[in-house]
Amino acid sequence: MSIYQEIILDHYKHPKNFGEIDKPSKSSRAINTVCGDKIFLTAEIKDNKLINIKFSGTGCAIAVASASLLTENIKGMTVADLRKLDQSFILKLLHIELTPNRLKCALLPLEALHKLTT
Amino acid sequence: MLNTKKIKQDFPIFRNLPDLVYLDSTATSLKPQAVINAITDYYTKYTANIHRGIYKISEKATEEYEETRTTVAKYIGADNQDEVIFTRSTTEAINLVAYGLGRQIINKGDEVAITIMEHHSNFVPWQQLAFEVGADLKIIDIDNEGKLDVRDKKGKIDLERIVSRRTKILALTYVSNVLGVINPVKEIVGAARKINPDIIVVVDAAQAAPHMKIDVKDLDCDFLAFSSHKMCGPTGTGVLWGRMPLLKQMFPFNYGGDMIEEVYIDKTVFREPPYKFEAGTPHIAGVIGLKVAINYLQSVGLDAIHDHEQAITKYAMEQLRDSFGDRLTIIGPQNYQDRIGVLAFTFKGCHPHDVAHILDETNIAIRVGFHCAMPLHERLGTHATSRASFYLYNSEQDVDQFITALMRVQKLLT
Numbered sequence: 001m002s003i004y005q006e007i008i009l010d011h012y013k014h015p016k017n018f019g020e021i022d023k024p025s026k027s028s029r030a031i032n033t034v035c036g037d038k039i040f041l042t043a044e045i046k047d048n049k050l051i052n053i054k055f056s057g058t059g060c061a062i063a064v065a066s067a068s069l070l071t072e073n074i075k076g077m078t079v080a081d082l083r084k085l086d087q088s089f090i091l092k093l094l095h096i097e098l099t100p101n102r103l104k105c106a107l108l109p110l111e112a113l114h115k116l117t118t
Numbered sequence: 119m120l121n122t123k124k125i126k127q128d129f130p131i132f133r134n135l136p137d138l139v140y141l142d143s144t145a146t147s148l149k150p151q152a153v154i155n156a157i158t159d160y161y162t163k164y165t166a167n168i169h170r171g172i173y174k175i176s177e178k179a180t181e182e183y184e185e186t187r188t189t190v191a192k193y194i195g196a197d198n199q200d201e202v203i204f205t206r207s208t209t210e211a212i213n214l215v216a217y218g219l220g221r222q223i224i225n226k227g228d229e230v231a232i233t234i235m236e237h238h239s240n241f242v243p244w245q246q247l248a249f250e251v252g253a254d255l256k257i258i259d260i261d262n263e264g265k266l267d268v269r270d271k272k273g274k275i276d277l278e279r280i281v282s283r284r285t286k287i288l289a290l291t292y293v294s295n296v297l298g299v300i301n302p303v304k305e306i307v308g309a310a311r312k313i314n315p316d317i318i319v320v321v322d323a324a325q326a327a328p329h330m331k332i333d334v335k336d337l338d339c340d341f342l343a344f345s346s347h348k349m350c351g352p353t354g355t356g357v358l359w360g361r362m363p364l365l366k367q368m369f370p371f372n373y374g375g376d377m378i379e380e381v382y383i384d385k386t387v388f389r390e391p392p393y394k395f396e397a398g399t400p401h402i403a404g405v406i407g408l409k410v411a412i413n414y415l416q417s418v419g420l421d422a423i424h425d426h427e428q429a430i431t432k433y434a435m436e437q438l439r440d441s442f443g444d445r446l447t448i449i450g451p452q453n454y455q456d457r458i459g460v461l462a463f464t465f466k467g468c469h470p471h472d473v474a475h476i477l478d479e480t481n482i483a484i485r486v487g488f489h490c491a492m493p494l495h496e497r498l499g500t501h502a503t504s505r506a507s508f509y510l511y512n513s514e515q516d517v518d519q520f521i522t523a524l525m526r527v528q529k530l531l532t
Contacts, residue, residue: 004475004530004531012531013531034487035469035471035486035487036488036501037502061469061471061531102471
């Protein structure tokens with residue numbers, strides 16, 4: 001089965017939460033050294049809760065879809081809960097199986113998120 | 119054009135994977151049955167260490183191994199087979215020069231010259247050496263076409279901006295693994311020697327040796343390095359050719375067995391080149407396989423291979439332009455005659471990872487990323503690129519399938 005399913009392609013072509021938040025309370029960046037892809041996150045955190053989050057940067061369909069889905073699904077979570085998010089959370093959102101190389105692409109936004117919450 | 123149907127029969131991978139469209143020979147080439155047989159023969163019929171056994175199969179192993187040295191010397195136009203050193207790879211060959219000679223002759227204030235299109239293996243060893251000893255790293259740039267920026271307005275080679283009397287080493291690639299461009303090495307060597315007769319020129323021939331005839335005497339270089347696995351031979355085997363006086367002057371890099379004459383508590387006498395540089399049991403099967411690979415390439419004919427690749431490259435460039443116009447940008451010279459069968463490209467709206475992944479869904483193998491040439495990508499101001507490369511087994515039909523798959527990529531992603 002192709003990993004380029006409707007949901008991935010849709011989020012790639014029309015990413016949610018793409019852009020940057022003005023005066024974010026937190027920001028972070030993650031880079032995939034294999035291809036130079038960068039994901040930049042800006043977030044508004046209030047009382048230990050994620051109020052808003054946006055992403056920008058360059059990435060492949062998997063990285064962009066992952067960032068789009070991730071940012072769409074974590075608003076309202078506490079910082080403690082965000083820290084607990086792992087690979088399985090991303091893979092459930094993407095709903096595809098990935099080889100080790102492409103897993104790096106999918107996990108790039110999560111890496112940026114973890115940098116944001118530490 | 120070569121009869122690729124017939125050639126594909128020489129490569130057993132096509133029996134196992136009949137649908138494979140392999141467009142990544144620049145990374146490593148496929149292996150013909152003859153090479154695989156040679157490796158198996160060594161491991162099944164005369165497995166023995168070389169240079170020491172007083173028994174038949176060891177002598178046979180030594181003979182086969184040493185025959186490769188002669189075959190390689192002839193392949194690159196060298197007169198003396200003792201100037202051929204077996205290494206693990208091109209990378210190791212270049213590092214051997216950087217450690218064995220570079221660190222001996224380059225001092226603070228000296229210069230080392232390279233080019234911006236070098237593979238990391240011919241970039242980082244010199245950069246680190248320069249950092250270590252306090253030498254200046256000079257870098258030859260490229261022009262807008264992707265050719266080395268070494269010509270004056272009249273088209274003559276002019277290295278005055280880069281090479282000086284202080285330039286001890288000039289290291290450059292014969293053919294770029296990204297731009298596909300063939301560099302005018304002979305002219306550059308001539309111009310460099312005019313400025314500094316003592317300059318030592320190291321040529322990275324990893325992408326040239328598989329595709330074209332090489333003559334070290336004609337190039338007038340001092341060292342030349344290449345890898346077996348990119349020219350139908352086994353992995354783990356590389357070659358360093360060097361001029362004998364320099365090899366004699368050069369320090370060994372690995373000390374140990376097989377590279378010594380005599381060892382005492384207070385001194386060691388090294389063997390003469392090439393053995394001085396081949397400590398430890400080498401990749402015997404790999405070296406023997408390289409000989410068979412060279413014989414195979416010569417049986418097809420280097421000129422025929424080169425012509426075939428030119429025809430495929432011309433066809434691929436035309437098809438890419440016709441099918442995608444300016445949505446697809448081929449990196450490097452736009453004239454197929456100036457390059458070998460390597461096409462790196464960017465595809466508007468389509469990330470290289472996605473391109474390669476979608477192509478793989480129809481069994482087409484291409485490379486994506488920086489191709490171990492980050493300084494070049496930085497210089498070109500481009501993100502990672504996709505790269506398709508052609509060799510003697512690739513056909514126009516492979517190119518057609520490649521184009522069809524790229525259309526699918528475009529449809530899916532844009």
